[in-house]
Amino acid sequence: MTLFFRNCKVLPMTAAAGEPNCFDGYVGVEGRRIALVTADAAAAEAWRAAHAGAREIDGRGGILMPGLVNTHCHMAMTLQRSYADDMALMEWLNDHIWPFEARQTDDDIRVGALLGAAEMLLGGVTSVVDMYWSEAAVFDAVDRAGMRALLCASYLDTRLEAFESDLPALVEKCEGSSRIRAGLAPHAAYTCSAENLRRGMEACRRYGIPMTTHIAETLDEVRMIRERYGATPVEYLDSLGVLDGGLIAAHCVHLTDGDRRILRERGVHVAHCPTSNMKIASGVAPIERLRTEGVNCTVGTDGPSSNNDLDMWEEMRNASFLQKVTTMDPCAVPAYELLRMATVCGAAAIGHAGELGVVKEGALADLVLLSTQRPYYHPQHDVVANVAYCAKAADVDTVVVDGEVVVDGGRLSTVDLPSLYARAGAAVRRIAGEL
Amino acid sequence: MTLFFRNCKVLPMTAAAGEPNCFDGYVGVEGRRIALVTADAAAAEAWRAAHAGAREIDGRGGILMPGLVNTHCHMAMTLQRSYADDMALMEWLNDHIWPFEARQTDDDIRVGALLGAAEMLLGGVTSVVDMYWSEAAVFDAVDRAGMRALLCASYLDTRLEAFESDLPALVEKCEGSSRIRAGLAPHAAYTCSAENLRRGMEACRRYGIPMTTHIAETLDEVRMIRERYGATPVEYLDSLGVLDGGLIAAHCVHLTDGDRRILRERGVHVAHCPTSNMKIASGVAPIERLRTEGVNCTVGTDGPSSNNDLDMWEEMRNASFLQKVTTMDPCAVPAYELLRMATVCGAAAIGHAGELGVVKEGALADLVLLSTQRPYYHPQHDVVANVAYCAKAADVDTVVVDGEVVVDGGRLSTVDLPSLYARAGAAVRRIAGEL
Structure with a gap:
């Protein structure tokens, strides 16, 4: 899949300990890997133009970080x-x-x-x-x-x-x-x-x-x-x-x-x-x-x-x-x-040093886009502290694993949840009956 | 306001310590107070019929509890x-x-x-x-x-x-x-x-x-x-x-x-x-x-x-x-x-013993309806433990304070958030400039 994230704060986690970096930027994904990470609007536009079929994801000011x-x-x-x-x-x-x-x-x-x-x-x-x-x-x-x-x-x-x-x-x-x-x-x-x-x-x-x-x-x-x-x-x-x-x-x-x-x-x-x-x-x-x-x-x-x-x-x-x-x-x-x-x-x-857990060109494309629409992201003095001390699972808007979008607008695209819940309920009722 | 909640698990918090009670039930609100709490479908239907203008809120299997x-x-x-x-x-x-x-x-x-x-x-x-x-x-x-x-x-x-x-x-x-x-x-x-x-x-x-x-x-x-x-x-x-x-x-x-x-x-x-x-x-x-x-x-x-x-x-x-x-x-x-x-x-x-913090008839109507659509509510062995150990702020679907619905379908009806965030951002920028 080819993906193009724009209008994001990128938290790449590539900086050394104690020196966080975070910037307004763009991230592109081609196949399983991250192909573009930039704060340069012109470079981003050139990449997007060269990848005509890319799906564009508007981060709406959210935070894009490693999964x-x-x-x-x-x-x-x-x-x-x-x-x-x-x-x-x-x-x-x-x-x-x-x-x-x-x-x-x-x-x-x-x-x-x-x-x-x-x-x-x-x-x-x-x-x-x-x-x-x-x-x-x-x-x-x-x-x-x-x-x-x-x-x-x-x-x-x-x-x-x-x-x-x-x-x-x-x-x-x-x-x-x-x-x-x-x-x-x-x-x-x-x-x-x-x-x-x-x-x-x-x-x-x-x-x-x-x-x-x-x-x-x-x-x-x-x-x-x-x-x-x-x-x-x-x-x-x-x-x-x-x-x-x-x-x-x-x-x-x-x-x-x-x-x-x-x-x-x-x-x-x-x-x-x-x-x-x-x-x-x-x-x-x-x-x-x-x-x-x-x-x-x-x-x-x-x-x-x-x-x-x-x-x-x-x-x-x-x-x-x-x-x-x-x-x-x-x-x-x-x-x-x-x-x-x-x-x-x-x-x-897990044996993926430098190729997972970071947002950088060449790394595997495991990404999370956090929505910052909830009150606890405001005002924004410090994005790193906001994420570490306030971010919630429910803020997760988009998740990419191995280049594939698996959570899209907060919805899991790979599993039907109501039928899964029904199966889980049936399983525990059967087990309880046997105990 | 007159409200009628149906299709809820009611967690009234009225039971003594160590003896939780929770039941599939109905809750009615009239004015500032809770007017109906029942597990009896016929009694609920009679109340609803007698309150023709009541707004009906379908709990979709969610948990209704005190604010x-x-x-x-x-x-x-x-x-x-x-x-x-x-x-x-x-x-x-x-x-x-x-x-x-x-x-x-x-x-x-x-x-x-x-x-x-x-x-x-x-x-x-x-x-x-x-x-x-x-x-x-x-x-x-x-x-x-x-x-x-x-x-x-x-x-x-x-x-x-x-x-x-x-x-x-x-x-x-x-x-x-x-x-x-x-x-x-x-x-x-x-x-x-x-x-x-x-x-x-x-x-x-x-x-x-x-x-x-x-x-x-x-x-x-x-x-x-x-x-x-x-x-x-x-x-x-x-x-x-x-x-x-x-x-x-x-x-x-x-x-x-x-x-x-x-x-x-x-x-x-x-x-x-x-x-x-x-x-x-x-x-x-x-x-x-x-x-x-x-x-x-x-x-x-x-x-x-x-x-x-x-x-x-x-x-x-x-x-x-x-x-x-x-x-x-x-x-x-x-x-x-x-x-x-x-x-x-x-x-x-806060001086409201028995009239807040519980879902019972006569108490002030401060209520929270939690959606149980997220995976961590499943399977449901124990609703009390689910709420205590898994519930998240983002699960809050409906909030009633003093009989008024202030959060409706997860959205705050009393405050425009984007303009509030802009005002908060402007305030801290001004203060930072003075420091």
């Missing part, structure tokens, strides 16, 4: 949204989440994942890292919705089907996709034996795919690993070699000084999920320290059963404000750095 | 939204906020307050407690926007004009209003002498109006009061009698066990402003303890220069999630209690 990257999600868990809130973790898992999950079919997972993809695209999230069972079914949903994703087949000691069925099926499906890549996701150090973690690393090498896992999410996990292995989760996983090769580590809430150093030295990407950490009372990750020490920190929503939505704008604000209040430093995670975490840094975590 | 009550705001500070973010408190105030404020005219305050009222109404906030200079100018904005408010004329030792000009003018204006009431707001114990606090109490008695003030917002404040008076801010204000008479106390972040007991015994209403407390790194108020000990805890956005918007839905989530993570208890401030804080408890704080 957001959600680096930790369990999309299909939309089916468990508000299914069991406000309870202790083990009661929540044992009595509610796990019995529900045990009754889910691949079709249910497909419906739940499509609901998650729809919500994320409508909210300006163009890339997601997902971790769940039956990722081959999640592939179908993401493919249909038109989203970019790194789908990671999950396993634990008591559920190893990923190796036999899910991962091979997922890898095969991904071969034909320009947007979707496969990955592997051992659940965590306390649910996967050393043998199964090694088996996972071996599979990653064989397929040439990345890995993600949960690390140091709760104090209970840290205690268990220390009792079993006499080490912190980070130290233990490092001793096995799991932290090498660009691991995406979700949570990283409870870390020692040594853990932070190891994460930095191994080049681990941290997926910070503040809303989930707050809501299920896991704790506060030391993101400001990690970030300033040089660890690549990114933002994830976690699954919608512990959030309860997939809103990256609220997630970003939690990522900043929770750090400010717990460090008692109002300068912690400032606005532009926060936006970098959700764009540039997220892109690096 | 939200924002118990602490400085509306006019929309003009300073994103004017100065991510900096230390005293630098922020001394070098940015105060010089900017010193150049504001009453017209600027009118424009800023109207922008704040527009944002709040569009987001389902029907009542606000405001504290600022020139509240008589804020009155004009709130009156025009069609909002309900308790407007509190602010003063401190170096700025006592409230007593001579603002308060008498405000009280006079409020005499003719069914929606707007006057109050008085000494800024804080560290900026108002004992003499000026007593003068404020005397003015409140004379006019028969309530009082609000900031209490124990920062550690610096607590230290200053202890050095000057050898007491905590709560103890000191209590010794003067300031806490009697239904005071609305904003923040209450840094409290001793004794402070919490005093607040409970005096019947003080706490306005919890978690986003501001997080963003400017004030600290975490002990809301779960206050609430469970019997203090009336409510929710406020604080001003938009420390938030940076007036979004009560995000504010609510911060009020719950910040308590969960800091107490390490996922059961803290559960969903229904959170909704009560922003409705029932807020209504009690």
